[in-house]
Amino acid sequence: MPRIEISLAKIQDNARILSELYGQQGISLMGVTKAVLGEPAIAAAMIRGGVEFIADSRLENIQRMKAAGVIAQFVLLRTALSQAEAIVEVVDISLNSEIETLRSLSYYAKAHNKRHQIIVMVEMGDLREGVLPADLSSFIHQTLSLPHLKIAGIGCNLACYGGVRPDDRNMRALSEQVDRLEKEFQINLGVISGGNSANYEWYKTAQAVGRINNLRLGESILLGCETVGRKIIPGLHTRAFQLFAEVIEAKIKPSLPSGDICQDAFGHIPVFQDRGLHQRAILALGRQDVSVSGLKSNNSLEILGSSSDHTIVTSKHRNLRVGDEINFSLDYGSLLTAMTSPFIEKVMQPGLLNFHSDMAA
Numbered sequence: 001m002p003r004i005e006i007s008l009a010k011i012q013d014n015a016r017i018l019s020e021l022y023g024q025q026g027i028s029l030m031g032v033t034k035a036v037l038g039e040p041a042i043a044a045a046m047i048r049g050g051v052e053f054i055a056d057s058r059l060e061n062i063q064r065m066k067a068a069g070v071i072a073q074f075v076l077l078r079t080a081l082s083q084a085e086a087i088v089e090v091v092d093i094s095l096n097s098e099i100e101t102l103r104s105l106s107y108y109a110k111a112h113n114k115r116h117q118i119i120v121m122v123e124m125g126d127l128r129e130g131v132l133p134a135d136l137s138s139f140i141h142q143t144l145s146l147p148h149l150k151i152a153g154i155g156c157n158l159a160c161y162g163g164v165r166p167d168d169r170n171m172r173a174l175s176e177q178v179d180r181l182e183k184e185f186q187i188n189l190g191v192i193s194g195g196n197s198a199n200y201e202w203y204k205t206a207q208a209v210g211r212i213n214n215l216r217l218g219e220s221i222l223l224g225c226e227t228v229g230r231k232i233i234p235g236l237h238t239r240a241f242q243l244f245a246e247v248i249e250a251k252i253k254p255s256l257p258s259g260d261i262c263q264d265a266f267g268h269i270p271v272f273q274d275r276g277l278h279q280r281a282i283l284a285l286g287r288q289d290v291s292v293s294g295l296k297s298n299n300s301l302e303i304l305g306s307s308s309d310h311t312i313v314t315s316k317h318r319n320l321r322v323g324d325e326i327n328f329s330l331d332y333g334s335l336l337t338a339m340t341s342p343f344i345e346k347v348m349q350p351g352l353l354n355f356h357s358d359m360a361a
């Protein structure tokens with residue numbers, strides 16, 4: 001069975017370093033757990049590292065963390081009208097951009113004798129979620145009339161759909177909206193959540209962060225990189241996750257198939273490069289387990305291709321044998337699929353122990 005080994009100590013370390021870095025300018029963090037299926041041990045490592053909120057796009061993941069005893073302020077990143085009642089029951093804060101959904105949240109908050117907190121998402125150019133700036137005043141005005149909701153803050157999301165880079169211009173525009181709305185409605189917006197792992201370059205180069213006081217980070221905590229150019233953030237661990245798969249066949253074979261070439265298992269006509277006879281190995285790992293295109297070998301293995309259940313690799317430098325184990329690093333997409341696959345065993349390596357449990361052990 002393929003397995004993914006997860007270093008909780010590295011994840012905790014990344015969360016701590018990022019909390020300290022962003023904390024220097026008064027920015028708190030939400031640790032985003034959606035790529036790891038809301039794995040409770042990972043959420044706990046993020047919390048030990050200093051994140052102030054745990055955020056996920058799926059209610060089921062948040063329920064899983066709560067059931068496992070994770071204690072945090074839980075934030076739902078994607079809010080659906082049909083889930084309004086469950087959202088009010090399960091999470092503390094949800095991200096929102098539709099007034100109809102807010103009416104329903106308020107209705108169920110009343111029914112459950114709660115005050116549900118919301119963060120209003122603003123469209124700043126990336127064209128995923130968000131209220132258009134021109135509609136913001138009217139949106140806030142209507143929201144303030146819903147008695148069982150509390151506006152916890154405002155936020156925006158960039159670099160996800162449109163690939164728009166967070167920069168001084170759009171971050172300052174968000175800050176200006178905050179100033180304007182606070183004045184217009186005589187309110188304090190609280191959490192100003194400026195973005196995600198793509199905000200690193202902006203943060204490092206910005207003269208001032210303006211009103212931004214929060215970021216929602218998944219990938220940079222989990223994989224140690226920012227997401228504008230996928231550059232490693234200095235000091236962070238990039239190998240908190242390693243995927244292991246077993247070699248089930250290893251032979252010298254030709255590099256060109258013989259016979260008429262038709263469509264492969266996924267409907268593509270494959271193209272091959274002739275490198276003569278070479279050492280090839282087949283791994284017990286396939287596209288039903290993981291998005292293979294996002295795997296990277298740490299032993300200069302080359303991935304030649306994959307089907308549902310097999311991945312074919314070649315190595316110039318290493319003699320692969322049946323039963324050998326091969327390990328890979330994963331990009332965000334591969335991490336997401338591997339953590340979601342029931343076929344991949346998740347092996348948690350311990351977090352940093354504190355002094356007393358160290359002694360006890």
Ligand SMILES: *Cc1c(COP(=O)(O)O)cnc(C)c1O
Nearest residue numbers: 032077157196197216217218219
């Ligand atoms: C997924 C998500 C994030 C986290 O993005 P990363 O690039 O992993 O940091 C932040 N905000 C929202 C709304 C998201 O959906």
